[in-house]
Amino acid sequence: MTATERNNVVEHGPPDARPIVLAHGFGCDQNMWRYVWPAFAEDHRVILFDHVGAGGSDASAFDRERYATLGGYAEDVLEICRELALEDIVFVGHSVSAMIGGLAAAAEPERFGRLVMIGPSPRYIDDTDYTGGFSRQDIDGLLDSMDSNYLAWSGEIAPVIMGNPDRPQLGRELTESFCRADPAIARHFARVTFLSDNRSDLARMTTPSLILQCSDDVIAPEAIGSYVHSRLRGSRLVQLEATGHCPNLSAPEETVAAIRAFLAT
Amino acid sequence: MIAGGGFEATAEDFFEDAPVGYVTTRPDGTIIRVNRTFESWTGLTRGDLVGVKRFAELLSPGGRLFYETHCGPLLGVQGSLREIALDVLRADGSVLTTLVNSVLRPADGRRPAVVNTSIFDATERRRYEQDLLAARRREEAIARRLQLSMLSGDLPAGPGLGVAVAYHPGVRGLEVGGDWYDAFWLTEGETAGLVVGDVVGRGLDAAAAMGQLRSAVRALALTGLGPGALLGALDAYVRRHGGGRMSTVVYAELDLDSRELRLACAGHPPPLVAGPGEAARFVWDGRSQPLAAHRSGASGRPQATVALTPGSILVLYTDGLVERRSSSLVEGMERLRSRLDGARDGDPETLAAGLVRGLDSPDHDDDVCLLAVRLTPDGASRRSRRAA
Numbered sequence: 001m002t003a004t005e006r007n008n009v010v011e012h013g014p015p016d017a018r019p020i021v022l023a024h025g026f027g028c029d030q031n032m033w034r035y036v037w038p039a040f041a042e043d044h045r046v047i048l049f050d051h052v053g054a055g056g057s058d059a060s061a062f063d064r065e066r067y068a069t070l071g072g073y074a075e076d077v078l079e080i081c082r083e084l085a086l087e088d089i090v091f092v093g094h095s096v097s098a099m100i101g102g103l104a105a106a107a108e109p110e111r112f113g114r115l116v117m118i119g120p121s122p123r124y125i126d127d128t129d130y131t132g133g134f135s136r137q138d139i140d141g142l143l144d145s146m147d148s149n150y151l152a153w154s155g156e157i158a159p160v161i162m163g164n165p166d167r168p169q170l171g172r173e174l175t176e177s178f179c180r181a182d183p184a185i186a187r188h189f190a191r192v193t194f195l196s197d198n199r200s201d202l203a204r205m206t207t208p209s210l211i212l213q214c215s216d217d218v219i220a221p222e223a224i225g226s227y228v229h230s231r232l233r234g235s236r237l238v239q240l241e242a243t244g245h246c247p248n249l250s251a252p253e254e255t256v257a258a259i260r261a262f263l264a265t
Numbered sequence: 266m267i268a269g270g271g272f273e274a275t276a277e278d279f280f281e282d283a284p285v286g287y288v289t290t291r292p293d294g295t296i297i298r299v300n301r302t303f304e305s306w307t308g309l310t311r312g313d314l315v316g317v318k319r320f321a322e323l324l325s326p327g328g329r330l331f332y333e334t335h336c337g338p339l340l341g342v343q344g345s346l347r348e349i350a351l352d353v354l355r356a357d358g359s360v361l362t363t364l365v366n367s368v369l370r371p372a373d374g375r376r377p378a379v380v381n382t383s384i385f386d387a388t389e390r391r392r393y394e395q396d397l398l399a400a401r402r403r404e405e406a407i408a409r410r411l412q413l414s415m416l417s418g419d420l421p422a423g424p425g426l427g428v429a430v431a432y433h434p435g436v437r438g439l440e441v442g443g444d445w446y447d448a449f450w451l452t453e454g455e456t457a458g459l460v461v462g463d464v465v466g467r468g469l470d471a472a473a474a475m476g477q478l479r480s481a482v483r484a485l486a487l488t489g490l491g492p493g494a495l496l497g498a499l500d501a502y503v504r505r506h507g508g509g510r511m512s513t514v515v516y517a518e519l520d521l522d523s524r525e526l527r528l529a530c531a532g533h534p535p536p537l538v539a540g541p542g543e544a545a546r547f548v549w550d551g552r553s554q555p556l557a558a559h560r561s562g563a564s565g566r567p568q569a570t571v572a573l574t575p576g577s578i579l580v581l582y583t584d585g586l587v588e589r590r591s592s593s594l595v596e597g598m599e600r601l602r603s604r605l606d607g608a609r610d611g612d613p614e615t616l617a618a619g620l621v622r623g624l625d626s627p628d629h630d631d632d633v634c635l636l637a638v639r640l641t642p643d644g645a646s647r648r649s650r651r652a653a
Binding site: 026027028095134135137139142143146147148179194219242246249 | 292334398
């Protein structure tokens with residue numbers, strides 16, 4: 001099984017253009033970029049993929065040990081990049097994938113040209129002299145929420161949603177698969193994501209970076225964006241007007257414009 | 266019929282005092298309207314909420330993480346949420362257990378886009394669900410204990426014979442599977458009975474059926490029926506008692522003096538034997554259908570006899586060892602054979618562990634059970650030690 005098969009890699013745009021890899025975070029899949037990727041497909045080789053267990057990835061490739069830390073997911077990113085022979089990569093990571101991209105870029109810096117982190121957080125749980133915003137109990141609460149929403153998560157109620165007459169423009173395929181995940185793997189990914197601590201890795205991430213900080217982001221509040229900015233040498237921080245944690249869905253134009261402005265520098 | 270203003274007043278009353286909490290937000294989650302029911306359920310007033318809070322901020326921290334990472338994107342793309350279980354935090358910090366439906370109403374030129382959310386008090390329903398979940402987990406724990414109790418116990422060992430087992434539960438299965446094994450002396454130090462089986466189904470029923478088959482095989486084995494007749498009798502037992510129908514099982518008797526292996530295989534993957542210096546091979550003789558799968562009389566089933574040489578290895582296993590979602594059964598069996606050929610040495614424990622190694626990861630959601638048996642290289646030494 002190749003990495004591109006395993007991670008359901010989908011490509012758009014001219015193959016000889018500068019590659020831009022868009023990485024989704026926990027809770028969703030590559031559909032997260034549906035309003036963003038078309039804006040880059042004209043002059044970039046756009047690479048979309050699903051983390052193992054999410055979307056159209058091959059769930060059978062899941063390995064508890066390999067994916068016990070974000071490093072395993074970063075290794076997947078590197079395997080995709082090697083397989084597609086990508087160089088001078090623009091890596092755009094949303095949420096936890098910001099750290100995954102950072103880890104990948106720290107491991108093979110020569111491959112990466114630019115790093116864009118949307119709503120990054122190097123640690124979600126509070127620590128001495130550090131406010132992540134959540135406690136260990138909160139993360140258990142997330143796991144409970146996932147358990148109580150097993151059906152919504154696993155897509156077993158997808159046929160009901162599919163019949164949504166208000167949104168006929170949504171293709172059957174998309175509605176069936178959007179943000180679906182293997183529940184057991186998603187639960188594992190949740191633990192690995194929200195119990196991760198990558199604060200000490202920030203110093204190793206030397207790729208020129210842009211941090212996109214949303215307003216009112218309850219998952220990665222402004223203080224954390226500033227923290228990442230202060231630890232990532234030479235990084236830029238751009239405050240978006242977009243609220244919430246997913247500007248790639250809620251404010252795609254603003255997100256695209258901020259990334260383009262960064263790439264132009 | 267209610268006339269104009271009267272109806273509107275009634276509709277307004279219904280909106281405010283409906284037995285459902287209503288919250289309207291902008292697409293970014295900022296609350297723009299709530300009804301009285303929601304206020305009274307939560308103790309939060311519209312002054313606290315409208316234009317001030319985003320919907321996700323009303324949730325428990327865990328629920329907020331779930332909502333922002335999964336539900337929000339889902340709503341944005343799909344335009345709706347159905348029956349999402351969320352905990353809303355009341356003004357006093359207590360938890361309101363709810364089920365939430367949301368619809369995104371797109372902008373239509375006159376009006377901006379909004380999200381309409383209805384919130385049902387699901388306290389009792391969620392308690393019931395949690396009870397059910399707890400009951401299921403309890404049952405799984407019982408089934409697992411039951412299975413483990415059957416999968417433990419002494420293996421026959423002694424001069425001339427080494428037996429080891431590897432049992433590997435499926436990675437993702439919550440319930441116990443139906444794989445089982447047994448190994449015992451028919452005649453102490455002379456003839457060993459070896460069984461590996463796979464019961465259809467999972468959970469408590471499978472564990473119970475496994476227990477029945479295991480007891481039946483032990484009882485029948487000691488009557489001296491021999492493998493073919495034993496499986497025939499087991500067939501009749503299953504037909505009469507029901508549990509274990511369509512199960513597969515391989516039963517073998519290994520005579521240490523003659524080094525003769527007699528076996529019968531009811532729908533089960535073929536055993537693998539490997540003599541020293543020979544390539545490993547599957548035993549395709551002595552096969553018949555799974556238990557109670559056909560209407561034969563009680564005349565027994567075919568059995569095979571295999572002459573083993575000193576140092577031979579016998580491997581009985583369940584299909585989980587050779588089945589992968591990503592490759593065919595034939596490929597899986599070939600992989601097992603070459604793996605055995607690649608690592609023949611060592612005691613049965615090392616052998617068994619080596620053959621199941623790597624199952625943890627890819628592709629694996631089925632149980633695996635494996636029995637590795639080795640005849641000591643020199644039969645004479647067995648006899649001499651026995652004599653000594």
